[in-house]
Amino acid sequence: MSDSVATDRARMPEGTNSVLDRRTVETDNRNLLPLLRPGLRVLDAGCGTGAITAGIAGRVAPGGSVTGIDTGETLIQQAQQQFAGVPGLQFEIADIHDYSPAEKYDLVSAARVLQWLPNPLQTLRCMKEVLQPGGIVSILDYNHEKISWDPAPPPSMRRFYDAFLQWRKDAGFDNGIADRLVHLFREAGFINITIQPFLETSTAGEPHFEATAGIWTKVAATRGVQLVNDGYITEEERLAAIADYNAWLAGPGKSMQLYLLAVSGKNPE
DSSP states (O other): OOHHHHHHHHSOOTTOHHHHHTOOHHHHSGGGGGGOOTTOEEEEETOTTSHHHHHHHHHHTTTOEEEEEESOHHHHHHHHHHTTTOTTEEEEEOOGGGOOOSSOEEEEEEESOGGGOSOHHHHHHHHHHTEEEEEEEEEEEEOGGGOEEESOOOHHHHHHHHHHHHHHHHTTOOTTGGGGHHHHHHHHTOEEEEEEEOOEEEETTSTTHHHHTTHHHHHHHTHHHHHHHTTSSOHHHHHHHHHHHHHHHHTTOOEEEEOEEEEEEEOOO
8 A cells, every 4th residue: 555545544543642641651661761861862753642751851861851753743732732841851743754853862762653654674774863873772562463362352342453453454564563673673783682572461450451451442432433434344343342342341351461572772883
């Protein structure tokens, strides 16, 4: 499919802000914690509403600075309003593929971003271009093909999820990007590559189980509209997936696990 299709499908739909706003660097991008220290200059590529970015800023203070960039104008406006006045923090509407900062960065981070880009190797090379010699790129992303539920979700949600993966694949997105990151880092010319598993497990009885495991209700309510418009499911199937999955969450659902890997690499000096 064309680049315009990929761009349209990657665009964050209305209603997803609640998911982004709940995230923190400590819980949702904790692979960065050993890399952050006062004085660093950091770029958060694909920063969304800036919740994680603001947490990064707190950890590089004093003396550090963080820039969050995103192509979503509404997302950046929200980030600028919500975190105005945070020392050393700024947000810009920008695309990493043609981004030319005045000064290069010590660390470039992207969490759950490459999964929405049709050419992740090109993206890594662009990140490398804005990195200081000896600087680090750290990527956190999913293998959507390795999700697990206990017990199995309702057939209507499984139908929706399979359609969601096909819709992504047809746009050129890699559903298993996490497991290919190391290879991509090598191709992009990074050295000292490290890999860490960061599985996200939601268990019934935990305070936020229905919010975290319920991510697929939100996906069906938001991106599901795109799947209907693009002919991958019917509106009836979308609504059935939401209702049946909500019943699973409130009833037999025991756990859901998302598979993520964090990969970091160094720019040669």
